[in-house]
Amino acid sequence: MLPRLATSLLVQQLRTMIRIRRFEEALIRLAGEHDVGHFHVYIGQETTGVPALALLEEGDVSYTTHRNHGHLIARGVDPARMLAEILGKSTGTNKGKGGTLHLASTEHGFPTTSSSVGGPLPIAVGSGYALKERGLDRVSVCLFGDGALEEGAWHEAINIAAVWNLPVVFLCENNSLEALGQKANEYPSSTLAAQRLTDLVRPFKVDASAVDGSDVAAVHREMRRAVRRARSGKGPSFIETWTVRWPGSRPIWPQLVTGETDLAFGWDAARIPDAHADWFGRQDGLLRFLRELLAEQRITREEVLDIDRAARAEMAAAVRFALDSPYPAPEEALEDVFA
Amino acid sequence: MTTVASPETASAGDLVDLLERMWAIRAFEEKVSELYARGRIKGLLHLGIGQEGVAVGAAGQLRTDDLVFAGHRAHAHALAKGADPERLLAELAGRTTGYCAGKGGSMHISAPDVGFVTATGVVAGNIPLALGAAFAAVLRERDTVAVAFFGDGAGQTGAFHESLNIASLWNLPLLLVCENNGYAEFTPLSAHTKVERIGEYARTYGIPTATVDGNDVLAVGSAVAEGVLRARAGGGPTFVEALTYRLRGHYEGDPAKYRELAELAEWKAKDPILRFTAVLVERGALDPDGTRAAEIEREARDRVARASEGALAAPIPGPDDLLRHVYAGAPG
């Protein structure tokens, strides 16, 4: 099932997802030859970030964590400047000072990325407070993973958002499904004493829902409700999305374990290699969305391939831009310590 | 300190003993208040007048080797666990004979010989400490229980949340006793959180939770007894929320203008000592004309007066004491 949106908007979302996918694949190849620090890719989670962030408008702010590339691209940040930043070049979004873990673009509504788990939560709540105090009907969205719920900062942040009725959306991307982990007690996780993550939200009396993160319609529906609630002064919401972690994200450093995504897998199942039948056959949300669009004839195979060609070209150009860009001059190291 | 049997089977002697312990605390706190007003004790004091039922009811179910960790309002818990009032008063008065040689003061009392490990001035700071003691008990294969006393204000801290999570995940022998007196310093709980009961958080983590009238010393004892049994049997943590009220300000000197006088009056009528005295009379453990009750009060005040004399006569630490005990081993 597809969200009830115009075809052009749906196609735009697919385009963004494909661009994210090609960006991350290009980055993994690049990391084989260049020092990019410890990075994390969004492959397999595009169907969450893209439809969710598509609902944000100018003036809405969003915060994310170390798995941030997809989020920034979804809100329109230039991949070339992102890659430059990841390589530490002066043309990067943060002038080479932040790197992959701290990518930021205020003009696109991403004031900062924090790499301490749970770190962005209090900040996002603070933005929500400011937006409310200034009487704006804007929203503050915090994107984080299931790990953040282990941090005390989460508890303090959602409590305040609830008591002060702030326009904050807590979007928790749980990508630990089917992850090899240990259990503790009778809990599915060895690090959180809860049967369901949404149980943790209950005492705070915050609206909470949980959906399949590879179901674009479901993500869209929940996020739309949450954003409306926030804008109309009804306070915070919590959305949990489940996705299976991409096999390439399991090793400490991302690897193209499943190879590059062949979009034709979306219409020609015979092409899918046996080794990755599960991933490409049913777990990869991007392909699922693609199949749904094809099935409802909202897009043709040719259009998909066109989009892909353009995306690949865009990312190749981004790589060239990043590689060709200069490193910051030594003096720049001391700039921007203070305003 | 022997544990008290369940309310049903408790003897008259046991019950009177509970009343005496509550009076010991009440007399102590009121003496401290008086000495503070007269400038004989300095510092920042948080008194537990009106909340004696919780400390006494809970401690009555613990062994000496069960370890207690409390917060800033900890005199009652230290005394209930068996701390000597003179050494405690000496500590509050900053004397060398105090439990902490005058180094700790009201918020950092430590009486490990009776199993009161430490108080702390950081709200909820004691909860991870108790968690660790429970963890140690498991690793050392002891059947001791660790207990954390804290207020409703602690329920909003990250440390509280993290501790509940870990206590549940690791199935630790931890008793979490929340003295919900409705106020976190000067602010009512309702302004701090949407939960009505702090215990709701504990339920979220699958921790067995009981809510009791904190001013009913027997009810507190029952709930804690159940938690202690569960912990010793390897059944993991328990959360006891004791609803109570502090009859004084947050700290000594706090005019507490943020409270309605009507509310104060309502809770004064539910004073744990008054109520329990009535219960004992009803049960025939005390005579109805109040002679024995008055005696108990007087004896408590006399003991405290003597402790106070001894404490205030003790020496004041000197410059050499300043640098002692920074390190346990060779200095840094």
Added chain:
Amino acid sequence: MIDAIRGALDDALAADPAVCVLGEDVSVGGPFGATKDLVERYGEGRIRNTPISEGTVVGLAVGAALAGLRPVVEVMFVDFITLAMDQLVNHAAKLHYMSGGQLRVPLTIRVQGGAVGAMGAHHSQSLEAWFLHVPGLKVVAPSTPADARGLLLAAIRDDDPVVYLEHRGLYWNRGEVDGAAETRLGQAAIRRAGADVTIVAWSRMVATALEAAATLAGEGVEAEVIDARSLVPLDLETIVGSARRTGRLVVVHEAVERGGVGAEIAAAMSAALPGALQAPVGRVGAPFAPVPASAELEALYVPSVERIVEAVRRTVGTATAPVA
């Protein structure tokens, strides 16, 4: 060095049942392998994986220490010690004092830090000055595999809380390890003898200082390089003794220069050797800025051989560039 650390943990766990290891992912070896396979030998009870709850985990370790264990907590990056500062500073460091000597906190906190791999501002700091400034904490920083083992064994044995600072840039360095020895806290090591200037460094900077010494030897300046090894307690005796002989002192640390441990050593020198030094104490540290992510900038940020050589030249009067 990482093997030496693991070996020391293994030996400590074997020797004393009170020793336990807590931290994120420790039961699967941790991100650098420091605790690899320990869970197979000592079980999941003693090698405890924790959630991402640094504050409570350090507090838990303090409580466990109060109740008779000797915990070794791993905080994955020193940058995240910030989450545990309350428990570390307000409890671990102060309980012995506040209790008038009744309580002991025999806790070891292993953290790793340093700017390696262009990881950016939250994964690259050196924060020893924070810990030095808290009475009640002890602080050590090994530069060799032998000292990694020796200092860790000593830290675990110590009855006070010890912050054990690792540098991931040193993890894969190889060196001789004496299978038995503990390295006593508070004892520096003279890595290179010299008569003209004393250079004090620790952790990764020791190697950089030794390289600078080699360069300086070519200019006829013989530097004595002291590896502090232990910052609290600090072996001032060795440092003062050396500076008294050479008459010149330069302190090198990867941490930000301003307000760093070098400032403390410089001030202590002024007090200990009034008039005996031929030049003001030199300090070489990182500039006053967060660690930049860009690899090129990071390389400029970390104190270099050249900067140390220049600092020494300033003390002997042969500096080629004006002081910045």
